[in-house]
Amino acid sequence: MTPGKVEPTNNASERLLCPAVVQRKVTNGYRAMWAADGEAAVRTVVDTARLIGTNPFGAILKSVSA
Numbered sequence: 001m002t003p004g005k006v007e008p009t010n011n012a013s014e015r016l017l018c019p020a021v022v023q024r025k026v027t028n029g030y031r032a033m034w035a036a037d038g039e040a041a042v043r044t045v046v047d048t049a050r051l052i053g054t055n056p057f058g059a060i061l062k063s064v065s066a
Contacts (some may be wrong), residue, residue: 016047 020043030036042060049059 019043 020039023039024030030039045059045063046056049056
């Protein structure tokens with residue numbers, strides 16, 4: 001995909017959501033809202049790191065130490 005172009009389907013978005021959906025179904029969700037928020041935050045940092053081409057683990061360490 002060239003920069004500035006939007007895909008005609010949402011397949012990429014659906015594929016990114018799949019691990020979160022599997023996690024929710026396997027564990028029957030979260031009992032505490034802070035746990036769900038933490039999971040969402042970690043997934044956001046990891047996906048953003050992959051998108052810009054950096055090391056996801058390093059991005060997590062950088063965001064936690066900031």
